[in-house]
Amino acid sequence: xxxxxxxxxxxxxxxxxxxxxxxSGRTFSAITMGWFCWAPGKExxxxxxxxxxxGGTNYADSxxxxxxxxKDKTKNTMYLQTNSLKPEDTAVYYCAADTHGxxxxxxxxxxxxxxxxxxxxxxSS
Numbered sequence: 001x002x003x004x005x006x007x008x009x010x011x012x013x014x015x016x017x018x019x020x021x022x023x024s025g026r027t028f029s030a031i032t033m034g035w036f037c038w039a040p041g042k043e044x045x046x047x048x049x050x051x052x053x054x055g056g057t058n059y060a061d062s063x064x065x066x067x068x069x070x071k072d073k074t075k076n077t078m079y080l081q082t083n084s085l086k087p088e089d090t091a092v093y094y095c096a097a098d099t100h101g102x103x104x105x106x107x108x109x110x111x112x113x114x115x116x117x118x119x120x121x122x123x124s125s
Contacts, residue, residue, distance in 0.1 A: 001025040001114045005095045008119030011085055015123070019080040021095030021116055029053075032098040032106055033078045035069065037091035038118070046107040047093065048080060058106040063089075085123045092118040 007019040021033070034049035048069040049058045057069050068081040078095060096112035104111035 001028060001097060001099065003095050003097060003114055003116030005093065005116040005119040007080075008093060008121045010122045010124065013085060013087055013123055013125050015085050016081070016083045017085065017121060019082065019093055019095075019119060019121075021078045021080075023076040023078075023097060028076050030097045030099050031101040032111065033071065034096050034098070034106060034112060035078075035080050036094045036096060036109060037089075037121075038094065039091035042091075044094075044109055045091075046109070049106040050078065052097075060107070082121070085121075087123045087125045090121060090123050092120050094118045 002024045005021045030052040035047040036044050038044045050069045066084045070079045095116040097114040098112045102111050
């Protein structure tokens with residue numbers, strides 16, 4: 001399984017970006033897919049996650065009401081619509097896939113066994 005994240009860029013505070021993560025590989029299947037971010041000097045943080053074959057999403061408190069996670073299974077693609085961006089949202093955003101149903105919460109990076117290369121989001125004040 002390979003994950004390719006894209007859509008990052010430079011945006012002013014209050015702006016929006018749409019991130020995408022496309023999975024490739026033989027007959028891709030996942031339990032959960034998620035987004036994490038990693039800013040300089042900080043630990044990797046959970047942003048949002050979505051069940052791949054069922055309904056249900058989970059968001060970090062810091063992004064609730066501003067970010068929306070979605071999926072298009074026909075394209076093996078997950079999206080993260082980021083609105084009302086703040087300078088503190090600046091980070092590299094990574095997508096991840098959980099293909100084994102590992103028993104950690106959706107917000108734990110230990111749940112995910114495949115990771116994309118990351119896409120940089122920079123929000124200027």
